[in-house]
Amino acid sequence: MSNSNLIKGSLQTIILKLLEENDKMYGYEMTQKVKELTAGEIKITEGALYPALHKLEAEGLLTTEVQQVDNRVRKYYSLTKSGKKEVSTKMAELQAFVENMQRIINPNINPSLKF
Amino acid sequence: MSNSNLIKGSLQTIILKLLEENDKMYGYEMTQKVKELTAGEIKITEGALYPALHKLEAEGLLTTEVQQVDNRVRKYYSLTKSGKKEVSTKMAELQAFVENMQRIINPNINPSLKF
DNA sequence: TTATATACATAAGAAAATTATGTATAGTGA
DNA sequence: TCACTATACATAATTTTCTTATGTATATAA
Numbered sequence: 001m002s003n004s005n006l007i008k009g010s011l012q013t014i015i016l017k018l019l020e021e022n023d024k025m026y027g028y029e030m031t032q033k034v035k036e037l038t039a040g041e042i043k044i045t046e047g048a049l050y051p052a053l054h055k056l057e058a059e060g061l062l063t064t065e066v067q068q069v070d071n072r073v074r075k076y077y078s079l080t081k082s083g084k085k086e087v088s089t090k091m092a093e094l095q096a097f098v099e100n101m102q103r104i105i106n107p108n109i110n111p112s113l114k115f
Numbered sequence: 116m117s118n119s120n121l122i123k124g125s126l127q128t129i130i131l132k133l134l135e136e137n138d139k140m141y142g143y144e145m146t147q148k149v150k151e152l153t154a155g156e157i158k159i160t161e162g163a164l165y166p167a168l169h170k171l172e173a174e175g176l177l178t179t180e181v182q183q184v185d186n187r188v189r190k191y192y193s194l195t196k197s198g199k200k201e202v203s204t205k206m207a208e209l210q211a212f213v214e215n216m217q218r219i220i221n222p223n224i225n226p227s228l229k230f
Numbered sequence: 231t232t233a234t235a236t237a238c239a240t241a242a243g244a245a246a247a248t249t250a251t252g253t254a255t256a257g258t259g260a
Numbered sequence: 261t262c263a264c265t266a267t268a269c270a271t272a273a274t275t276t277t278c279t280t281a282t283g284t285a286t287a288t289a290a
Contacts, residue, residue, distance in 0.1 A: 001247065007212055008123035008247060008277075017220050028268050037222060038215040048247055050270060055246095072255060072268060091220070098213055100153040101125065105132050105206070107152060116278065123246075123277060143237050163278055165239060187237060187286060 001048045011044065011052050013090040016061070019079045020087045026074040027053060053077060061086050116163045126159065126167050128205040131176070134194045135202045141189045142168060168192060176201050 001011055018030055025033070031044045056062045061083035067074045079087070116126055133145055140148070146159045171177045176198035182189045194202070 009245090010212075010216065011246080014216075014219055021222060026268080028266095032267095034219060037218045041211060042215050042219075045248070046268090046270075047249070047272095052246080054270095070256085070267095074268070094216065094220075096156060097125075100157050101129075101209065103152045104129055104149060104157075105209075107136060126277080141237080143235095147236095160279070161237090161239080162241090162280070167277085169239095185236095185287085189237070 001042065001044050007042065010094070011048055012056065013094055014042075014044070015049075015052060015056065015077075016079070016083065016087045016090055019062070019077060020084070024076050024078045026076050028074075056083070116157065116159055125209070126163055127171065128209055129157075129159070130164075130167060130171065130192075131194070131198065131202045131205055134177070134192060135199070139191050139193045141191050143189075171198070 001007055014034060015030065018025060018033060022033075027046075027049055031046070031049060034042050034044050053062065057064060057077070060080055062077045063080055065076050065078075067076060116123075129149060130145065133148060134140060137148075142161075142164055146161070146164060149157050149159050168177065172179060172192070175195055177192045178195050180191050180193075182191060
């Protein structure tokens with residue numbers, strides 16, 4: 001992850017969501033996918049990505065399967081059952097974060113004024 | 116800051132934006148304002164807030180002025196010129212972050228498909 | 231007198247990044 | 261051929277930013 005200092009804490013969310021969309025991905029593929037989707041604005045660094053993947057696996061949210069492709073090893077990750085549940089949780093947290101930030105930033109758009 | 120682990124890095128943005136809206140605030144007041152605006156969902160802890168305020172002051176984005184109110188000391192913070200500029204930067208970063216997260220989460224809403 | 235609210239502050243530790251480095255294969259341009 | 265870039269994994273040292281705990285002090289309500 002790089003450039004913006006706001007995205008700290010969102011890497012797990014990104015990984016889980018990518019795997020919900022794509023079923024099975026390897027680390028390097030995730031970095032490229034995010035770069036592509038955000039027009040190069042979010043660059044996931046390996047120093048952040050691999051420890052995060054290992055942690056999610058250790059927590060039982062991801063499972064791995066190693067494949068040999070052209071003399072090169074790829075480690076494919078996919079969601080476990082609890083990983084799939086965690087995606088919903090992370091999405092709700094992101095939603096709540098954005099709404100709360102909007103309340104702080106746009107204090108004039110206040111539902112309590114709509115009388 | 117507590118509860119959501121997504122908001123790391125957003126405390127500076129919150130502080131700067133509050134001071135843009137309110138001109139002059141003291142630390143405790145900021146914690147109460149954020150609690151009020153987010154219906155108690157974001158709680159800024161003192162252990163996070165005060166070091167952040169000191170850092171922003173050291174960077175020249177905030178200035179302070181101490182006031183005596185009812186035998187109690189209040190340290191009022193306000194934006195410097197470069198602090199005011201930094202608000203715009205932080206707002207643009209937040210905007211970009213949200214847009215990029217939407218691109219990752221909603222890959223089907225892709226402008227390039229609109230041919 | 232005990233708890234809560236107001237108001238500041240710092241210290242120890244944890245979490246999550248950045249930056250740097252390392253290994254290995256493969257292709258491309260000078 | 262040599263250097264650079266891309267692919268693909270990984271870890272270590274360090275930094276940033278937070279949590280949790282603690283400390284000081286005044287004031288008020290139960």
